[in-house]
Amino acid sequence: MMDRRQFVAAAGATLALPSLISAAAADAQVVPSLDTLAKARGMRFGSALGLGKPGTLEGGFADPAYRTLIAAQCGLIVPENEMKWGVLRPSADQFDFAPADRLVAWAKAHNLGVRGHNLLWQHPRWTPEWLTAHDFGSQPRVAGEKMLTEHVTKVAGRFADVVHSFDVVNEAIDEKTGTLRETSLSRAIGGTIETIALAFHAARQAAPRAQLVYNDYMSWAASSALHRAAVLKLLGELKARNVPVDALGIQGHIGSNGAGVATTLGRQTEEWRSFLDAVTAMGFGLLITEFDVNDMGLPADIAVRDQAVGELAGAYLDVTLSHPQVDTLMCWGLSDRYSWLQGTSPRADGLPKRPLPYSTAMRAKPLRDAVAGALRAMPMRAV
Template structure:
C-alpha cells in the first residue's frame, strides 16, 4: 500500500487523545494502560501505524504517533520506485529517515515492500524476461542488506493475487511464473536471516477465493521449505463490513505455523460521517482487535496512517473518509476507545490528562466558557479549540471539573441539581455538591455523579456555540470527550 497507497485499480475490487506514556521496557498491566501500544504490549503484541517522510514535520501527527504506536510501516519510502528508480541506482535516504525516526522513538519497523506490481519503475517491466529474475534478486539483496538488523519484518511480496485467486500477471509472474514468490522469499532470507518474512494482501481477511489461494500458496511454500514467516491481512474495510469469519480465517494460517498480522487497518465511512457510522466503526475496530487477540500467533495490528488528515482514503475514494481512530484534529474517535477497551486498556481521564482542553470528539471542538465570563449560571458551549483559559479544565481529586478565568475559579455544574435529560450544563461557584462532580470514563463519556447522565452537545451539533447539556447516555460521538 502507499499514501495514497496501492493502485486504485487494485482496490476497485473492494468496491488522535495524546496520552502520556511510559517508554520503559517493562510492560504495564493492561488494566492500567492508557495507550494502544502499552495495552498491546501487555498482551504481548504491538500496535503500529504507517508514516511517510512527509509526516516527519507534522508535530501534531507525531505527538499522537509517539504516544500511541510502537511499530512503523513506511508508507512509500521502501518501495521499488523510491529505492531503485533506475537499474542498479539505489536511494535509501527516504527509508533511512523513517528508520531513524522509529529508532529514536522506541518503535520497530515493518519493511514495506520488496516486490509489488505497483509503484514499480518502468525499467523493470521493460526488461527482457530472462533478466527479470536477476534484477529482482539484486534489488531484494541490496535493500534487505542495507536495512539488516533494523527491520523487524518484510512484506516480501505484496498483493500477488487477483480477487478470483489467480496470480497477478505482473513482470515477475510473466517472467518466472508463481515460482518468483519462493525465490523472493529465499533471497530476502539470505540477506537477513533474522527478519520475519511476510506475504501481504487485501481482501483476504475472510474466507473466500482470494484467501483460499493465499492459504494454498502458503501451504505449498512451507512444504518446499521456503522461509515464509507470516501473512499480512491489510484490512482496508468499509464500515460495517468486517468479515464475521476473520478470526477463523487468521487461525487457519496460524495453524500452519505462521505468524499473522493486521497490517494496514482502516474503516472508511461515507461522508459526512454520522454518529451511527462512527459507532459502527468503533464496533468494527473493537472486533478486529478482538479477532487478533483470539489468535495466539497474531502478533499485532497496524493502522494505515495516524489520523484522518493523513489517510489515503479521501484521495482514492471520493466521498469517503473518516477511516481512522483519530479525527481531523487528531483527537480520538469512538473507534479509539473501542480498540483500547478491546486490548484491556483504560482511557484514564478520558484522554490521559487531568488538566487541559475538554475536546468534543464528534465536533472536533472544545468545551468553552462563552466570552470568558465568570457569571454564575452561564451555560457552556463548544467552540473551536484555542488553548485559552476559558477552555482549560481541571478534573481534581474531588471529581470536580474546574475552570479558572481572570483569577476566579468555578465548577462545571448541572443546573439546579437537575437529573433529567436536557438539564443545562453551566458554571457555578464550587460548593462540593454532587451536581458538580463528574466521572471521566474509559469509554470516553463524562457523566454526572448525581444524575448518571452524559455530558452532551445538544442535537449532536458540530457548530460553534452549540450548547452543552445532560442527556441519557447513548454512545453518540456528541457524548465522547477527551481531556488533555
C-alpha cells in the same frame, strides 16, 4: 469531491498548527498508550508514517503534531511508501535510500521499531514504469533473477539490523479470479511462484533474524471468499516448497467497499475465524499490517458514523486478535488527516472520511476506544 491533497490543504487552512500541536500533545498523554496496552498482552502496536511529497504535509511526517502522536502511541512504524520499488528504486541501476533512511533514523531516535514494506509488490499496477518496460535480454530468467536478488539483498541487508519484520511479497493474488498475478519481472523469471520463492530465499539470506511475511488484503467480507481460498492455496504451495515464509500479513482494510456498500452486512465472522485457523494450522504466524475502516457507505452524521466504525472495528479485532499467533497490529496511519482513503473511493456526500483512531485535530475517537478495548480483551501472547 476532494482528493487527498485538497483535503489536507483544506484541513490546514481551518486548523492552525499551534492548536493541532496542543491537541496532539494532550491526546499523546492518554495513559496507557495503544502500544502499552499491546505490550501488556505480549504484542506490538504501530502505524504507517510517510514523508509524502517534499514541501507538503501530505505524508504526515512534516507535521510535528502528528510526529508527537505517533511517537507517543506507537512502538513501531512502517514507512508508508519509502521502501517500495516506486520510491526506493527509480531505475534499474539506481537506488535512492534517502527517504527510507530518514524515517528509520527518526524511529531509532525515538526508540521505535520499524517494519519493512515491501520488498516485492507483485501487482502490475504498482510496478514502476521502468521495470514494466525493461528489456531482460536474451536470457530473461537469469537477468530477472539477478535483478530481484540484488534488490532484496540490498534493501533487506541495509535495514536488517533495525527492521524486525519484512513484508517480503505483497498482493500476489488477483482477488477477482483467485489466480496469481504476473508482472514483467515474474514473466522474465518464469512464473509467480518461482518469483515469490526467490524473494523469500533472498530475504532470509540478507536478514536471517527477521520475520518474513506474505502480505495481502483478503478480508472477512463475503466477497472475499475466493481471495481467502487463493491465499490458503498459495501458502500451502510455498510451505510444500520449503519457502521461508514466517507469517501472513492481514492488511485489515475493512468497512465499505468500492461500491459504497457497508460490509457490516457482508461480513462472514465464522468463515473468517476458520480462515485464520487454517493459516495457523499450517504453522504460520499472523499480523494485522494496515488496519483502517472505510466509512464510505455510512451516514454523514459524525457521531453515528464514528459509533458504527468503532463497533465494526471492535467486532473484527475481537475475532482476529483472539488468535494468539497475531503478534502485531499496525494501523495505516493514526489520524484521519493523513489517511490514504481521503484520496480514493470518495463518499457520495463529499465529506472527509473518518477511518482512523484519531481525528484531523489529533483527538481520540470511538475507533481508538475500540482498538484499546480489543487489545485489553485479547488473550495473552506467549513471551
